[in-house]
Amino acid sequence: MNNAFELRLEEDLSTLREAGTYKRLRHLTSPTAAHARMAEAGDVVVLSSNNYLGLANDPRVVEAGIAGLRRYGAGTASVRFICGTFEAHRALETKLAAFLGFPAALTYASCWAANEGLLPTVGTAGNTLISDELNHASIIDACRLAGAKRVRFRHADMDDLEAKLREAEGQAFIVTDGVFSMEGSVAKLPEIVALAERYGAVTIVDDSHGTGVLGATGRGSIEHFGLHGRVDIVTGTLGKALGGAAGGFVAGGAALVDTLVQRSRTQLFSNALPPTVACSALAAIEVLEAHPELLAKQRENIAYFRAGLVRLGFRPLDGPSAIVPIVVGETALAIEMSERLLAEGVFVTGFGFPVVPEGTARIRVQLAADLTRADLDRALAAFEKARPSTSSG
Ligand SMILES: Cc1ncc(COP(=O)(O)O)c(C=O)c1O
Numbered sequence: 595m596n597n598a599f600e601l602r603l604e605e606d607l608s609t610l611r612e613a614g615t616y617k618r619l620r621h622l623t624s625p626t627a628a629h630a631r632m633a634e635a636g637d638v639v640v641l642s643s644n645n646y647l648g649l650a651n652d653p654r655v656v657e658a659g660i661a662g663l664r665r666y667g668a669g670t671a672s673v674r675f676i677c678g679t680f681e682a683h684r685a686l687e688t689k690l691a692a693f694l695g696f697p698a699a700l701t702y703a704s705c706w707a708a709n710e711g712l713l714p715t716v717g718t719a720g721n722t723l724i725s726d727e728l729n730h731a732s733i734i735d736a737c738r739l740a741g742a743k744r745v746r747f748r749h750a751d752m753d754d755l756e757a758k759l760r761e762a763e764g765q766a767f768i769v770t771d772g773v774f775s776m777e778g779s780v781a782k783l784p785e786i787v788a789l790a791e792r793y794g795a796v797t798i799v800d801d802s803h804g805t806g807v808l809g810a811t812g813r814g815s816i817e818h819f820g821l822h823g824r825v826d827i828v829t830g831t832l833g834k835a836l837g838g839a840a841g842g843f844v845a846g847g848a849a850l851v852d853t854l855v856q857r858s859r860t861q862l863f864s865n866a867l868p869p870t871v872a873c874s875a876l877a878a879i880e881v882l883e884a885h886p887e888l889l890a891k892q893r894e895n896i897a898y899f900r901a902g903l904v905r906l907g908f909r910p911l912d913g914p915s916a917i918v919p920i921v922v923g924e925t926a927l928a929i930e931m932s933e934r935l936l937a938e939g940v941f942v943t944g945f946g947f948p949v950v951p952e953g954t955a956r957i958r959v960q961l962a963a964d965l966t967r968a969d970l971d972r973a974l975a976a977f978e979k980a981r982p983s984t985s986s987g
Contacts, residue, residue, distance in 0.1 A: 613925070613926065614925065614926030614929055614930065615925045615926060615929065615946055615947075617929075620632055620633075620634055620635070620936075620941065621633035621634065625650065625651035626640060626643050626645055626650050626651065626838070627640065627645070627648060627650065627651050627964055628640060628648065628962060628964040628965045628966065628969055629969070630941065632941065634936075635936050635937070635939065635941070636939070637939065638936065638939050638940060638941040639939060639940050639941065639965070639969045639972055639973050640941050640962075641940060641941060641942040641959045641960060641961070641965075641973055642941050642942045642943040642958065642959075642960060643838075643960060643962060644803070644831075644833065644834035644835070644838065644960060645834070645835075645838045645962050645964075646806055646807050646834060646835040646892060646916050646960070646961075646962050646963065647806055647812075647835045647878070647881075647882060647888045647889075647892065647962065647963050647964075648888070648962050648963045648964025648965075649835070649836070649837055649838060649878045649881060649882075650837065650838030650839070652878070652881060654877050654880075654881055655837050655874045655877045655878050655881065656874070657877075658873045658874050658876065658877035659839070659870040659871070659873055659874035659877075660870075661873060662682055662869045662870045662871075662872060662873030662874070663869065663870045665682075665869070666680050666682060666869035667869070668868065668869075668870075669865060669866065669868050669869060670865070670866060671865075672865065673861070673862060673863060673864060673865055673866070674855075674861070674866045675855070675861075675862065679866060680866070680869050680872065682869045682872040682873050682876070683701060683866060683867065683869075683872050685872075685876055686701060686867075686872045686873075686875055686876045687699045687700060687701055687843070689876055689879055689880075690843050690845060690879070691845055693813065693879050693883070694805075694813060694814070694816075694828055694830075694845045695813070695816075695822045695823070696828065696845035696846055696847070697846070697847055697848045697851075698845070698846065698847065698848045698850070698851035698852075699843050699844065699845040699846075699851065700843060700844050700851045700854050700855065700861065701832075701841060701842070701843045701866070701867045701872065702841070702842045702843065702844070702860055702861065702864075702867070703840065703841060703842070703860070703864055703865065703866070703867055704831070704833065704840055704841060704842045705732060705800070705802050705829055705830060705831035705832075705833070705841075705842030705843075706732040706842065707842060707860035707864060708829045708830075708842035708843055708844050708860070709730075709732040709733050709735075709736040709800060709829055709842075710732065710735065710736040710739060710859075710860050711844065711854055711858030711859065711860035711861050712736070712798070712827070712829060712844050712854065712858060713733070713736035713737055713739070713740050713767075713769065713798075714736060714739040714740040714741070714858075714859070715853065715854060715857050715858045715859075716767060716796070716850075716853075717737065717740030717741065717742035717744075717767060718740070718741050718742060719741035719742065720742070720763060720764040721742040721743070721763065721764035721765040721766070721767070722742055722743045722744075722745060722758075722762035722763050722764060722765070722766045722767070723737050723740055723742045723743070723744050723745070723767050723769060724745045724746075724747055724755065724758045724759065724762065724766055724767065724768050724769065724795070725737055725744070725745070725746050725747070725769040725770070726746070726747060726749055726750065726769070726770045726771065726774075726781070727746045727747065727748060727749050728749040728750075728771070728774050728776070728777065729769060729770065729771050729800070730771055730775060730800060730802070732800075733769055733771070733800060737769070742764075742767075743762075743763050745758045745761075745762070749774075750779070750781070750782055752782060752785045752786070752789065755768065755786065755789060756789055756793075759789060759792075759793040759795060760793075762793070762795070765794075765795075765796065766793060766794070766795040766796070767795060767796045767797075767798055768786055768789070768790050768795050768796070768797050768798065769798045769800070770783075770786060770797075770798070770799055770800070771799075771800050771801075771802075771803070772799045772800060772801035772802075772803070772804035772805075772808070772814055772815030772816070772828075773801070773802075773803035773804045773807070773808065773815060773913075773915045773917065774803075775802070775803050775917065776917075776919060776945060776949065776950050776956070776958065777911055777913065777917070777919060778911055778912075778913035778915045778916075778917030778918055778919055778958075779911070779912070779913040779915070780804070780808065780815055780818060780913060780914060780915060781799065781815060783799065783815055783816065783818075783819045783821055783825065784819050784821065787821055787824045787825060790826075791824070796826045796827065797824075797825045797826050797827070798826065798827040798828075798829070799815060799816065799825050799827070799828050799829075800828075800829045800830065801814040801815050801816070801828050801829070801830045802829075802830050802831040802834060802842075803834065803915060803916070803917060804818070804830075804915070805830045805831075805834070805835055805836060806834065806835025806836055806878075806882055807835055807889075807892070807915055807916050808914065808915060811883070811886060811889070812835070812882050812886075812888075812889050814828070814830070816828065818914070826846060826847070827844060827845070827846040827850060828844070828845045828846070829842065829843065829844050829845075830842060830843055830845075832867075832871065832875040832878075835878075835882070836875050836878045836879060836882075837871070837874045837875045837877070837878035838878075839870070839871045839874055839875070840867075840868075840871055841867045841871045841872070841875060888963045889963070891963040891964075892916060892961065892962060892963035895961045895962070895963065895965050895970060896916055896918070896961045898967070898970055899918065899959065899961055899970050899973070899974070900918055902970065902971075902974040902977075903918070903920065903959075903974070903977065906974065906977060906978050906981070907981075908920050908977065908981075909921075910959075911956075916960055916961045916962070917958060917959075917960055918958075918959040918960070918961065919956045919957070919958045919959070920956055920957045920958075920959070921954050921955070921956045922944075922955055922956060922957060923953060923954070923955060924946070924953070924955055925944070925946025925947055925955040926946075926955075927944075927955060928944030928945060928946050928955035928956055928957055929944045929946065929955075930944075931944055931957055931980055931981075932944035932957060934979070934980035935957075935976050935977070935980045937980075938975075938976035938979055938980060939972070939976065940972070940973045940976040940977075940980075942957055942958070942959055942973075943957070943958060944956070944957050944958075945957075945958055
């Protein structure tokens with residue numbers, strides 16, 4: 595062991611602790627759901643999970659995973675083009691494509707891997723990737739791996755996007771989150787699509803927080819705006835509303851998906867989604883399709899909790915998604931508030947720099963369909979007690 599190296603890391607970690615920005619992992623001893631059991635805090639109401647439809651521990655999703663494990667075993671023990679791909683992958687990809695309204699889809703071990711597979715593959719030298727400055731870290735890193743010219747446009751600023759489109763080289767790609775994960779806001783897709791059409795750009799939307807949340811039937815931000823057929827490529831995760839395990843996908847044209855099979859490095863050099871996950875995610879989509887009341891319940895919960903926060907004097911950022919951020923200012927304040935909430939039995943995370951810009955640290959509440967009115971009332975009572983005295987929220 596190189597002790598000097600360990601010591602340097604330890605010093606760096608001490609700085610984080612002193613600044614109050616050190617992140618502690620919480621240990622759950624039960625499945626995640628509206629309630630979970632946490633080693634550090636006992637029974638908690640969960641307001642910090644992407645388990646938007648409450649399907650992560652749904653018996654139909656769990657049983658489908660178990661059946662997948664029994665049928666296919668743990669995995670193919672290699673990448674798909676070398677060792678083959680399971681029928682379960684094809685079934686899930688066919689379902690995802692149909693569900694999202696695209697000709698084809700391809701799964702990856704995560705949405706991070708999907709973005710990193712897609713963007714360097716299409717964003718080759720001589721072309722231009724134009725990315726919203728608040729896009730998810732996986733998009734930012736994936737763009738860095740691309741040979742294309744890389745340009746950021748100011749968040750949701752359509753004049754800036756148009757200026758960048760005018761200067762673009764070769765094929766331009768506009769890349770945006772569908773729902774911005776730290777803001778809870780939705781991308782201005784109608785304007786983005788109109789600009790893409792005017793300038794011949796390809797539109798790529800990462801709808802990780804939109805799928806299973808937005809749109810009349812939970813198909814995401816494209817459905818929310820009625821833009822089916824006008825967005826070229828969608829990426830997303832299976833690790834949030836669609837079962838919560840892990841996994842991601844790209845949906846788009848048949849030639850795009852075939853190109854990704856041939857060329858995308860996180861497909862060619864990384865194992866497939868475990869079949870348990872493929873089977874659980876397929877079941878999650880089927881549950882969502884058969885039970886629109888889940889979406890209705892989630893929306894009711896969002897409206898109720900937002901109204902409760904406002905009644906208590908908080909000013910959550912606006913937006914139609916299941917993400918309700920409350921900006922408190924300094925990172926240490928957000929972390930301290932999340933600790934006070936945990937002491938009251940509410941699990942919700944504080945986010946600070948560098949995840950969000952300096953001075954805009956926040957508590958990010960996420961509202962799922964399986965939270966009951968009693969859970970929400972208990973959480974609102976905890977927010978009232980945990981309110982920071984210096985907060986602008
Ligand atoms: C917009 C967005 N893209 C990608 C990801 C990464 O998803 P995964 O956990 O499947 O890698 C996330 C997860 O936080 C996300 O919010």
